[in-house]
Amino acid sequence: DLAARLDALRELTGLSRPRVDAAALAEAGRVLDDAAARGRLSRRHTVVALAGATGSGKSTLFNTLAGVTISDTGVRRPTTSAALACSWTDGAAGLLDRLEIPGRLRRRPVQGPDGPGAFDGLVLIDLPDHDSAAVEHRAQVDRVLAHVDAVIWVVDPEKYGDALLHERYLRPLAGHAEVTFVVLNQVDRLPEDATDQVLDDLRRLLDEDGIALGEHGEPGATVLALSALTGEGVGELRDCLGQLTSERRAAARRIGADLDAAAERLRPVYVPTGRVGLSEEAREQFADRLAEAVGATAAGQA
Structure with missing residues (x-):
């Protein structure tokens, strides 16, 4: 208890x-x-941060999940200079106040006639780059990560082994594996037979971090491969997020x-x-x- x-x-x-x-x-x-x-804030909502390095494509993934362009994407780096929030359900204002996300940076997703559906209660946060050259961006990342219920780390085929990610974030938070996702984005850039190889190497690194699924089934980080640009694999992430929000156990x-x-x-x-x-x-x-x-x-x- x-x-x-x-x-x-x-x-x-x-x-x-x-x-x-x-x-x-x-x-x-x-x-x-x-x-x-x-505990004083909404228990109906699950706050999930999208975190990643420069060029990982997390803002593209954020827009894909929301169904509308909310976060800027492009070649100019960094494209995300402040945390953005997308809430699928009303009542999350207190949670976003706690994260110090101003009203002008709070958005709603595109929703069908049936409402939020599986994402009922989801609050998704697009963070600035954790490796940004701007000190204030990195400070904002650390502050928000300290208060969210779960984190999706978005990595790309080139920088998934970046020492900063593993040494500063994943390794120290190995005990938070149950509320951690690691998403290999941009698989559309890889030859078909290379995706499994990169995933295997990513899982090896996560195992060294102590955050991978244990050999006896202990809770571990959820590892997925997708392309936010083409939509490949995004459905699996949607399913995982839907389960996470419906259980309403991430905060606990x-x-x-x-x-x-x-x-x-x-x-x-x-x-x-x-x-x-x-x-x-x-x-x-x-x-x-x-x-x-x-x-x-x-x-x-x-």
């Missing part, structure tokens, strides 16, 4: 505060604050992953290293709360 785990983390930080440097508790406090903020999964990461960072406080002087009683209390926070029956299983 996510609420119980959050309560355990809250109690854990309370136990730690008199004994542990405040900096060590900052991340846990941020997770608790973010969880509370997200994101918070759970953040909670796991925060608890893991606090682990050294109670692991006997000789550097932290906790009493045995305090250490046992801390271990119990940490185990509850990560959803384990014992700290050793966390």
